[in-house]
Amino acid sequence: MNEQDYILFENYLLGDLSETEKSAFEARLKVDPKFKDSFNTYKELSSFLEHKLGNEEASTAFQNNLKNISKTYFEKLDAPKKVVRFKIWKYAVAASVVLLIGITVFNNFSSPVYxxxxxxxxxxxxxxxxxxxxxxxxxxxxxxxxxxxxxxxxxxxxxxxxxxxxxxxxxxxxxxxxxxxxxxxxxxxxxxxxxxxxxxxxxxxxxxxxxxxxxxxxxxxxxxxxxxxxxxxxxxxxxxxxxx
CATH class of the missing domain: 1.25.40.10 (Tetratricopeptide repeat domain)
Known part of the structure; x- marks a missing residue:
């Protein structure tokens, strides 16, 4: 899966796709097993995070941040010679930022336990x-x-x-x-x-x-x-x- 697929997953789950895009997405699920498996994994993770956060506002904020970060850090670069080097760097930065946001949101909104x-x-x-x-x-x-x-x-x-x-x-x-x-x-x-x-x-x-x-x-x-x-x-x- 490439980065655009994960953005597509998120847009589908949020209901942000047009009817044409939604139909194309669902058609691909039927004919592409790897795409379907990746989507199911992503959907389960998203559902898990919503459940763990236990707060609708916090969950929405987390997903919006994830979506914005994905768009920012997963844009295609124009310089072909630096694609591999910069792609690794971008993944590291995006992963770090998403992790920090996830930890912060979870700590702020999760209830303490005995x-x-x-x-x-x-x-x-x-x-x-x-x-x-x-x-x-x-x-x-x-x-x-x-x-x-x-x-x-x-x-x-x-x-x-x-x-x-x-x-x-x-x-x-x-x-x-x-x-x-x-x-x-x-x-x-x-x-x-x-x-x-x-x-x-x-x-x-x-x-x-x-x-x-x-x-x-x-x-x-x-x-x-x-x-x-x-x-x-x-x-x-x-x-x-x-x-x-």
Whole structure:
């Protein structure tokens, strides 16, 4: 395929072809297998980008930029001796510009996701005598991301030590991971109202719980309550910018 074919693909998808051009295009699809395969690939990529951008205005802007860049950089040159050299250079420039536009548009219009912000290290729970075995089970299950097993262990531990903030917090995180948001948020709200070392962490994860549920407004409001001295303040500010 040459560059003009890709411009033709875009014009067809945008409905910019005249009836005569459209008929000729569709006739070529029927008799030229390579042309048809290239068009289908281009159409699927275009559809994928529209879906990923998730914003009609952003998608239209991206496609218009792509179309304009294609016309600008894929024009035929008059000097035959320099065709190969300049064609390679033009492809490189056009590809770079299109890539930059795509990344910029995607970053500006895509919604943040829980997995991008839910980063936590391996935990090491405080040893408490007769609870050692159960604590080790909870710790190992959490660190290996077996959150269902971790939840069972944390639940049993809290029957013996219900006011333990450390257990409450990590049980809440396990429940967010399991999409058991009601249990998670009950624990996190309780911690956020207390004065333990997990107070600000609880607020941060309460915001992330709403983010995972795509309740962006609630997440944003909670994020704004995180104080500047909190460990997760900088991450909270970054997420606020993405949600506003």
């Amino acid at each position: 997995e991008d912000f839910a980063n936590y290290n391996s935990i090491s729970l405080t040893v408490r005598g007769e609870q050692d075995a159960l604590l080790k089970t909870a710790e190992n299950a959490f660190n290996t991301k077996d959150f269902a097993k971790a939840e069972e262990a944390f639940k049993s531990l809290m029957l013996m030590d219900k006011d333990n903030a450390e257990l409450q917090f990590y049980r809440a995180v396990a429940n967010v991971e399991l999409n058991k948001f009601e249990t998670a948020e009950r624990l996190l709200i309780s911690l956020s109202k207390g004065q333990s070392a997990y107070k600000n962490k609880a607020i941060w994860y309460l915001a992330l719980s709403h983010l995972k549920q795509k309740d962006y407004d609630a997440s944003l409001e909670i994020l704004k309550t995180i104080p500047e001295d909190a460990d997760d303040y900088d991450k909270a500010q970054k997420l606020i910018k993405k949600l506003e």
